[in-house]
Amino acid sequence: MSLVSRFLPTRPAHLSFVSSQSLGRFGTAISSRAAKSNQLQIHRFYASSRKDILADLDQIIVSQRGGTPLNRNRDLGYTHSQQTSYQRPTATHQQYKHRPQNKMVKKKSTTPPESSLLLPTPPSSLPTVDTHTHVASTYEFYRGRYKEGKYTDVYEFVKEMYKGRNVEAVVDVWCEAPVRPLWKEFADAAMQKEKWGGMEYWFVLGVHPHDAKKYNDDVEKDILEAMTHPRCVGWGEMGLDYHYDNSPREIQQEVFTRQLKHAVRLNKPLTIHTREADDDTERILKEVVPKDHKIHIHCFTDSPDFAARLLAHFPNLYIGITGVITFATNDNTAAVIRNMLASPSAPTPTNPSSLRILLETDAPYMVPANIYDSLIARDSEMKGKKLPICHSAMVPWTAKFVADVANGVEKQKGGEEGWDADVVMKVARENARKVYGV
Numbered sequence: 001m002s003l004v005s006r007f008l009p010t011r012p013a014h015l016s017f018v019s020s021q022s023l024g025r026f027g028t029a030i031s032s033r034a035a036k037s038n039q040l041q042i043h044r045f046y047a048s049s050r051k052d053i054l055a056d057l058d059q060i061i062v063s064q065r066g067g068t069p070l071n072r073n074r075d076l077g078y079t080h081s082q083q084t085s086y087q088r089p090t091a092t093h094q095q096y097k098h099r100p101q102n103k104m105v106k107k108k109s110t111t112p113p114e115s116s117l118l119l120p121t122p123p124s125s126l127p128t129v130d131t132h133t134h135v136a137s138t139y140e141f142y143r144g145r146y147k148e149g150k151y152t153d154v155y156e157f158v159k160e161m162y163k164g165r166n167v168e169a170v171v172d173v174w175c176e177a178p179v180r181p182l183w184k185e186f187a188d189a190a191m192q193k194e195k196w197g198g199m200e201y202w203f204v205l206g207v208h209p210h211d212a213k214k215y216n217d218d219v220e221k222d223i224l225e226a227m228t229h230p231r232c233v234g235w236g237e238m239g240l241d242y243h244y245d246n247s248p249r250e251i252q253q254e255v256f257t258r259q260l261k262h263a264v265r266l267n268k269p270l271t272i273h274t275r276e277a278d279d280d281t282e283r284i285l286k287e288v289v290p291k292d293h294k295i296h297i298h299c300f301t302d303s304p305d306f307a308a309r310l311l312a313h314f315p316n317l318y319i320g321i322t323g324v325i326t327f328a329t330n331d332n333t334a335a336v337i338r339n340m341l342a343s344p345s346a347p348t349p350t351n352p353s354s355l356r357i358l359l360e361t362d363a364p365y366m367v368p369a370n371i372y373d374s375l376i377a378r379d380s381e382m383k384g385k386k387l388p389i390c391h392s393a394m395v396p397w398t399a400k401f402v403a404d405v406a407n408g409v410e411k412q413k414g415g416e417e418g419w420d421a422d423v424v425m426k427v428a429r430e431n432a433r434k435v436y437g438v
Contacts, residue, residue, distance in 0.1 A: 112385040114146045117161060119371070120378040122396035124421035127168035129432040130392035132237075132271065132298050132320055132360035135172045135201075136182055138391055141364040145388040155189070159197035165393040168429075169200035169438050171360075173271065175237045177207045177214035179222035187231040202438050204234035204271045206263075212247035212255040220262070227266055233436040235263035236271025237298055240284075243276045253280060260288045269294040269435055278306040286313060294435045296320055299362050304335040311340075311356060318358045318431055323368035323390060326401045334405045341409040349406075349418030352427040358435065359398055359428040364389040368397040399424040 139154040151157035174183045183205060190201035205226040207215050226232055238259045240252050247255075263270055272295060274281040289295065295317040300307060301324055310317055325333040340355055341347065347355040367390040374397070375382040400421040407417035432438055 110385050111145060111388055112382055114149055116375065116379070116382060116385075116387060117142075117389070117391070119165070119393050120374045122165070122374075122393070122421075123400035124396040124425045125166055126396075126422055126425040127166050127429060128392060128395045128425070129168055129359070129429050129438060130170045130361050130363070130395055131296065131358040131432050131436065132173055132322070133170050133363045133392055135170065135186065135363075136174075136180070138364040138389055141389045154186075155195055155197070158199065161391050162197060162199060162393050167199050167392050167395075169202060169432075170392050171233060171271075171432075171436055171438065172201065172203040173237055174203060174205040174226075175208035175211070175273075177211035177219045179205065179219060179226070183226060184229070187226075187229050190231050200438065202231050202233045202436065203229075204236045204269075205232065206236040206238040206259055206271065207255060208237055209239050209241040209252045209256065209273060210244065210246040212252045215251075215255045215258075220258075223259075224262070227268060232268075233438060234269035234271050234296070235259060235266070236296075237273040238271070239273035240277035240281050241273060241275045242280075249280075252277075253284065257284055257288055260284070264289055264293060269296065272297050273299070274302060276302065278302055282306065282309060285310070289314070292316055296358055296435055298360065299324060299366070300336060301330055301332050304332055304339055307336045308339055316435070318356045318435055320358045320360045321398060321402060321428075322360050322362045323366035323371075323394065323398050324362075325398060325405075326369040328369070337402060337405045338409050341406055347427070349410075349416075349420075349423050352423055353430070355424075355427050356431065357402070357424075357428055358431050359395050359402075359425070361390050361392055361394060361398075363391045363394075366390050368394055368401065370401055371397045396421055396425065399428065 135154065135158070139151075139157050142149060142151070142157060151160060172186065174180060183203060186201065187203055189195040193200070203226075205223055207219060207223070223235070227235065236259075238256055240249070240256055242249060260270065270289065270293065272281070272285075274297065285295070291314055293314065293316060295310075295314055297307070297310060297317065298320040299322045300319045307319055311319070319336055321333060321337075324330050325337075337355075337357070340357075343354075345354050347353065367387045371387075371394060372382065375387075402424045403419040403421050406419040406424075410417050410419065
């Protein structure tokens with residue numbers, strides 16, 4: 001603590017706008033936080049004689065110290081010249097050498113090397129079907145994070161990421177308004193299987209609730225055109241999002257209903273996005289969609305009771321499970337799994353067919369949290385780092401987490417813990433065939 005702050009509990013009125021630090025340096029640095037209303041006082045401060053101000057301060061300090069003379073060199077670390085200007089004592093080279101240096105320390109990057117995207121051995125090597133991914137966005141995220149990345153086009157990226165990972169098929173999701181023409185290039189490329197490295201490429205197309213305000217006749221015309229493509233297996237993602245409200249709720253509901261009617265007319269499976277809009281989503285689905293229609297409630301994180309009502313009403317409705325089930329901040333998705341396993345017709349490890357889930361990534365988002373144990377075991381340098389993108393080869397880790405949740409239920413019931421990633425991968429693969437025909 002400086003002498004000024006020790007001996008001046010109350011500042012002189014004409015210096016009230018100067019910080020304690022500024023007083024300690026005798027007015028050579030005015031506080032950067034001085035309010036505009038103090039500008040006149042600042043002007044007067046500079047107009048005053050510095051000698052008079054310093055004399056006032058000397059007198060106050062001496063008075064507070066009981067009359068003990070002030071030694072500037074000792075007490076304040078300044079030297080006083082005949083011109084009454086105060087300067088820091090000049091350090092010798094020898095003194096300067098031993099002073100601690102305030103070097104700018106570059107913040108350590110938490111982005112792992114590009115090679116980390118090539119994953120370790122997964123919990124299951126069975127065929128993966130990612131029923132909801134955004135291939136173009138994933139590649140764009142990759143190029144944004146790794147500007148010198150080695151993969152120069154999306155096809156090369158997919159081939160390398162999924163090499164040896166048994167990614168059998170993906171359902172790519174296009175949900176922007178206006179519609180991106182790129183969908184056609186990707187879909188046409190699927191007609192040559194090797195273009196995607198042997199992976200089956202399928203897609204759905206619709207308008208996300210965030211973009212509902214941009215939905216118009218031209219957008220709808222583009223969607224209807226896409227529905228005729230042989231690789232198109234559904235309409236979506238569409239729905240309601242009351243968490244962000246990027247489009248007005250009335251418009252979201254209107255556009256959601258309009259898209260549903262077209263999809264039902266065309267008998268296209270539905271890819272539904274719903275967030276914090278349980279009542280309106282349920283009401284609109286029940287009003288517009290036949291009970292036996294195929295429905296995928298994508299990346300479910302809402303109320304387990306809401307999921308139960310939808311599952312009870314629509315026998316061909318399935319709940320999409322992403323890596324978000326592994327997040328500590330989300331218990332709703334795991335609760336949906338637990339509820340399914342507690343039902344009268346509960347699935348078992350030997351007869352899991354009634355587990356009505358689809359596995360998905362929602363890439364480039366939702367990296368499964370349990371993947372980091374495998375990554376750190378392979379490379380300790382991954383500790384404290386986060387993968388910047390998710391991709392379809394991560395699905396087995398989500399399956400592993402679902403199996404762990406299921407085993408927890410079995411343990412509570414006193415049954416055998418026979419669930420594993422393979423069991424979950426098998427039933428999810430069959431469910432993808434039921435919903436999308438892939």
